[in-house]
Amino acid sequence: xxxxxxxxxxxxxxxxxxxxxxxxxxxxxxxxxxxxxxxxxxxxxxxxxxxxxxxxxxxxxxxxxxxxxxxxxxxxxxxxxxxxxxxxxxxxxxxxxxxxxxxxxxxxxxxxxxxxxxxxxxxxxxxxxxxxxxxxxxxxxxxxxxxxxxxxxxxxxxxxxxxxxxxxxxxxxxxxxxxxxxxxxxxxxxxxxxxxxxxxxxxxxxxxxxxxxxxxxxxxxxxxxxxxxxxxxxxxxxxxxxxxxxxxxxxxxxxxxxxxxxxxxxxxxxxxxxxxxxxxxxxxxxxxxxxxxxxxxxxxxxxxxxxxxxxxxxxxxxxxxxxxxxxxxxxxxxxxxxxxxxxxxxxxxxxxxxxxxxxxxxxxxxxxxxxxxxxxxxxxxxxxxxxxxxxxxxxxxx
Amino acid sequence: xxxxxxxxxxxxxxxxxxxxxxxxxxxxxxxxxxxxxxxxxxxxxxxxxxxxxxxxxxxxxxxxxxxxxxxxxxxxxxxxxxxxxxxxxxxxxxxxxxxxxxxxxxxxxxxxxxxxxxxxxxxxxxxxxxxxxxxxxxxxxxxxxxxxxxxxxxxxxxxxxxxxxxxxxxxxxxxxxxxxxxxxxxxxxxxxxxxxxxxxxxxxxxxxxxxxxxxxxxxxxxxxxxxxxxxxxxxxxxxxxxxxxxxxxxxxxxxxxxxxxxxxxxxxxxxxxxxxxxxxxxxxxxxxxxxxxxxxxxxxxxxxxxxxxxxxxxxxxxxxxxxxxxxxxxxxxxxxxxxxxxxxxxxxxxxxxxxxxxxxxxxxxxxxxxxxxxxxxxxxxxxxxxxxxxxxxxxxxxxxxxxxxxxxxxxxxxxxxxxxxxxxxxxxxxxxxxxxxxxxxxxxxxxxxxxxxxxxxxxxxxxxxxxxxxxxxxxxxxxxxxxxxxxxxxxxxxxxxxxxxxxxxxxxxxxxxxxxxxx
Numbered sequence: 059x060x061x062x063x064x065x066x067x068x069x070x071x072x073x074x075x076x077x078x079x080x081x082x083x084x085x086x087x088x089x090x091x092x093x094x095x096x097x098x099x100x101x102x103x104x105x106x107x108x109x110x111x112x113x114x115x116x117x118x119x120x121x122x123x124x125x126x127x128x129x130x131x132x133x134x135x136x137x138x139x140x141x142x143x144x145x146x147x148x149x150x151x152x153x154x155x156x157x158x159x160x161x162x163x164x165x166x167x168x169x170x171x172x173x174x175x176x177x178x179x180x181x182x183x184x185x186x187x188x189x190x191x192x193x194x195x196x197x198x199x200x201x202x203x204x205x206x207x208x209x210x211x212x213x214x215x216x217x218x219x220x221x222x223x224x225x226x227x228x229x230x231x232x233x234x235x236x237x238x239x240x241x242x243x244x245x246x247x248x249x250x251x252x253x254x255x256x257x258x259x260x261x262x263x264x265x266x267x268x269x270x271x272x273x274x275x276x277x278x279x280x281x282x283x284x285x286x287x288x289x290x291x292x293x294x295x296x297x298x299x300x301x302x303x304x305x306x307x308x309x310x311x312x313x314x315x316x317x318x319x320x321x322x323x324x325x326x327x328x329x330x331x332x333x334x335x336x337x338x339x340x341x342x343x344x345x346x347x348x349x350x351x352x353x354x355x356x357x358x359x360x361x362x363x364x365x366x367x368x369x370x371x372x373x374x375x376x377x378x379x380x381x382x383x384x385x386x387x388x389x390x391x392x393x394x395x396x397x398x399x400x401x402x403x404x405x406x407x408x409x410x411x412x413x414x415x416x417x418x419x420x421x422x423x424x425x426x427x428x429x430x431x432x433x434x435x436x437x438x439x440x441x442x443x444x445x446x447x448x449x450x451x452x453x454x455x456x
Numbered sequence: 457x458x459x460x461x462x463x464x465x466x467x468x469x470x471x472x473x474x475x476x477x478x479x480x481x482x483x484x485x486x487x488x489x490x491x492x493x494x495x496x497x498x499x500x501x502x503x504x505x506x507x508x509x510x511x512x513x514x515x516x517x518x519x520x521x522x523x524x525x526x527x528x529x530x531x532x533x534x535x536x537x538x539x540x541x542x543x544x545x546x547x548x549x550x551x552x553x554x555x556x557x558x559x560x561x562x563x564x565x566x567x568x569x570x571x572x573x574x575x576x577x578x579x580x581x582x583x584x585x586x587x588x589x590x591x592x593x594x595x596x597x598x599x600x601x602x603x604x605x606x607x608x609x610x611x612x613x614x615x616x617x618x619x620x621x622x623x624x625x626x627x628x629x630x631x632x633x634x635x636x637x638x639x640x641x642x643x644x645x646x647x648x649x650x651x652x653x654x655x656x657x658x659x660x661x662x663x664x665x666x667x668x669x670x671x672x673x674x675x676x677x678x679x680x681x682x683x684x685x686x687x688x689x690x691x692x693x694x695x696x697x698x699x700x701x702x703x704x705x706x707x708x709x710x711x712x713x714x715x716x717x718x719x720x721x722x723x724x725x726x727x728x729x730x731x732x733x734x735x736x737x738x739x740x741x742x743x744x745x746x747x748x749x750x751x752x753x754x755x756x757x758x759x760x761x762x763x764x765x766x767x768x769x770x771x772x773x774x775x776x777x778x779x780x781x782x783x784x785x786x787x788x789x790x791x792x793x794x795x796x797x798x799x800x801x802x803x804x805x806x807x808x809x810x811x812x813x814x815x816x817x818x819x820x821x822x823x824x825x826x827x828x829x830x831x832x833x834x835x836x837x838x839x840x841x842x843x844x845x846x847x848x849x850x851x852x853x854x855x856x857x858x859x860x861x862x863x864x865x866x867x868x869x870x871x872x873x874x875x876x877x878x879x880x881x882x883x884x885x886x887x888x889x890x891x892x893x894x895x896x897x898x899x900x901x902x903x904x905x906x907x908x909x910x911x912x913x914x915x916x917x918x919x920x921x922x923x924x925x926x927x928x929x930x931x932x933x934x935x936x937x938x939x940x941x942x943x944x945x946x947x948x949x950x951x952x953x954x955x956x957x958x959x960x961x962x963x964x965x966x967x968x969x970x971x972x973x974x975x
Contacts, residue, residue, distance in 0.1 A: 166795045278796045359914055398823070
């Protein structure tokens, strides 16, 4: 079976058209990028808390959360308005809360957020023990102190007796995220009947539970931003050197220009969709760099081989031939990667979604740039160098 | 059969066997983002430790100068530059003072001005103090976490001279409490009460003429109503030097007070007990303040001579009493700390991530397998076999090296599936080309593999270079991704080139002429 047979597409004869289009796209992308970075009013790259610093809390609510009430409750925490959005399926009652840490401060806002949420959503339970925010150790202490099974009288250690029960209760919460009512204690078979009623007597189910917390100090965020930029720049440089050494300078430049195109275009896609940039996003960008140059190298490899086999032919024709010869491979490999990245994008879940998005965009962009940018650039640079050599030789003769 | 083929099969069996063995022996550790737990980076404010030492030295100098009858002027601590200054009046014997400093404060460099002398640590001494503070903090935090009982905690310094500490606690279900236990300085002191309690600072200081005496400090205690909300503050004037402190504690435990309320029982070491006994015997009927991190938590009246055992009351509930006892047992932090980074992942979130990731991976894997078999037929099966070995080797290598599996790591493994078949695709496409120009099956396979091999190495190396930068840059989860991707690529070079080749050799072995190849 063949997707495409032998092709003779004169790719390089369209090079002016494609290079012009791409230059405009990349140019606009760079302008937008710079404008967004210099002027915060322009919606450019949307950095997540990994880079801006801040506190992000994923909370699950007992009842359908009223986002406006939540917003009002959290306003005193930070001078900037908190970002509040629904997370995952609506019926899960999960809300992502993000608060910016004021610049120059090293404040950890987890505690104030927790306090505000407690005042607002746990008012009805008063000072009762909250099954949704307390841990298993605290529950063990509560049970050991009440000692409903009367184990202290037998000389046994109450802590040891009640710890497995408390852990079972917490395991239930871990699985379901939150206790919606005290009746759910009936679904924890490890509890002795006396312990169950002791908990019912003393504890209550609060209005929310925390599923995850991420807090990054502004200084760390700035450090990470620097490190990410450096890592991407260095990886481009690394590719330039590698391709230069394994092939020749023009190919190195061709590959790195194509990579620059891929990175800028993908960042532009991130700006258009206003997706958030976090550490895994940068990981995806670096992977894209590695993957995209991979395609380019396969073509250059064939060019090198054909140059040996067909001496005297024009470089332009050899490049076209090589691109055509490897075309089915380029498409098939991109296809197999697409087969795994697309499910990752669709089924991978909220956390990994932007990661998959970057790879998805990068896959198409990288495939395009391999054919329409890398080779024309290599051709152009090698002609430029040849012309300069010629000139120098001519001057030497004179 | 050819001896060459037997050797190749033995090598493959050895590699795959090792991988399977590693998988059976060890489990791949799950990262915090999958297993749930907390990841903390905190900074030890080492300036605190320097300031404490400066206070100490200033006090020492003052006492020594008084002993030698050297008159000294005003004292001031220069907090910003970490120095303290002392006025030296015109009549003071400067040589004697210099001698005193050389003899008793050799770790200080002195900036001797005309009327004030400024004292600062010599740079190497200051570095040592900072280093010691971080190491002590590390030790204390380790103690506290051990006492709290977390399994497999990671507590380490980030870099040799760094003042950052990385803490990873898997499976913790009450992050807020753990964070509090770790970061609380918990420096406990018993101090003599000179005046108070008074409702305001001014009233407190009326007897001493509005001034705080040089050997005293003002501390406050929160005043609470019945429901436990803070309604105001009580002011105390305390003697600066403590009677005994947390350092004199042998141990501390949660206990019950007279009315069954939670208290913290404490037990002093013998030397501390003597000091305490001496003081309490002389001050029966007077209050003594129990001060935690500069705040009075209670000021009970001394009813009898206390030797080495007593209790602390202070509006505790069971949990806060238990936690304070734990912190006192583990010791105080030498300096305050602040959190730079926190990542807490609840177990339900982690489990969701695994479910999503695995589902995506399975769908991707099925698609790739179907495509390879339909497109390359029997050769496709060969590639699928190589791919499955690749997955086994990847997982085995991760188990063997104890590489942590993170959520991006799962994505990396999935990506590897898509990229691993690339090597096979390169080879098969090359074989097709060679067959198309009329080569025999045997030579088409030979050229296909040998020509494609260089390309495969070149193209995989570029991805490995990118992964290297990623590893260098990344933290936790991202590092996990880089590791998975790298191992996957290296394994794919082995399976796609070596294993697939061996399968072809087996296919061709024993046959003289092969007319067609299913590719």
